[in-house]
Amino acid sequence: xxxxxxxxxxxxxxNQVITHTVMTENLFTGVSIxxxxxxxxxxxxxxxxxxxxGTPLTSWSLNIFFASxxxxxxxLPKWISEISGKTEKVSQSEWAVLxxxxxxxxxxxxxxxxxxxxxKELLNRMTQxxxxxxxxxxxxxxQK
Amino acid sequence: MITTDNLPANYKPxxxxxxxxxxxxxxxxxxxxxxxxxxxVGMGTLPRIWLQAISAPGSxxxxxxxxxxxxxxxxxxxxxxxxKVVVSVRGKTVLAAESIDEQRAIVxxxxxxxxxxxxxxxxxxxxxxxxxxxxxxFSGVGVAFGLxx
Numbered sequence: 001x002x003x004x005x006x007x008x009x010x011x012x013x014x015n016q017v018i019t020h021t022v023m024t025e026n027l028f029t030g031v032s033i034x035x036x037x038x039x040x041x042x043x044x045x046x047x048x049x050x051x052x053x054g055t056p057l058t059s060w061s062l063n064i065f066f067a068s069x070x071x072x073x074x075x076l077p078k079w080i081s082e083i084s085g086k087t088e089k090v091s092q093s094e095w096a097v098l099x100x101x102x103x104x105x106x107x108x109x110x111x112x113x114x115x116x117x118x119x120k121e122l123l124n125r126m127t128q129x130x131x132x133x134x135x136x137x138x139x140x141x142x143q144k
Numbered sequence: 145m146i147t148t149d150n151l152p153a154n155y156k157p158x159x160x161x162x163x164x165x166x167x168x169x170x171x172x173x174x175x176x177x178x179x180x181x182x183x184x185v186g187m188g189t190l191p192r193i194w195l196q197a198i199s200a201p202g203s204x205x206x207x208x209x210x211x212x213x214x215x216x217x218x219x220x221x222x223x224x225x226x227x228k229v230v231v232s233v234r235g236k237t238v239l240a241a242e243s244i245d246e247q248r249a250i251v252x253x254x255x256x257x258x259x260x261x262x263x264x265x266x267x268x269x270x271x272x273x274x275x276x277x278x279x280x281x282f283s284g285v286g287v288a289f290g291l292x293x
Binding site: 021 | 176197198199200201203257258259260261262263272273275276277278279280281282283284285286287288289290291292
């Protein structure tokens, strides 16, 4: 018996000579192979660390830095007079205060960089995780 | 993706393939979804297997999991035993093929359910989503089974 192929429904087909492609339907079960990377386990404490600024030293360093710039601006007219040969001069103590301000700002900045910072540490751990966590292929089932 | 337009260079179909109790003669492809060929069984000392699986649920994109009888996926193993090649996924056999001689091979075990297709069979019959086929002869077909969506 010849079968013309086409769409065949459920049933048993035996001992036939088939000369055309047999079309089937509804064979997909919704399972597949996918590529997945392990999640980073972020607990609430870590989340709070991320929301925080980390160390206050860096922000203090910036505050003092801007204050020093302000102070520098205020003594700038004296310095301009000095270099243009007028009598008014920037005093040594004024230079000292400016230098001290900048030095303190720099010091706080450097210390802030070296002090262990929980936020930075956490961000580093996350970077490391996503760099090295194996990507796994696994079978996944379609969500209903 | 392996398609009817993109066949592996070293693939030569068997002129006589006994596929789960059904005979495919003349070198026709076993399955096709559109132009994609999820399974190829090619001639060799041992049958040469190419197998593709659906890459994501609901997707129609296939990725290679066995390439010329070599696993390309960590969950898939290809074991040869004498003249027999067995492909398993997570320890479950999805395909067993054996060569009879240079022109003939037999697929005696098939279970694509772990791969997302409701297809399974043994040495005597093939079940395709409720349709059971045994001892049929496919003669001169380009593709024996077209997989509809």
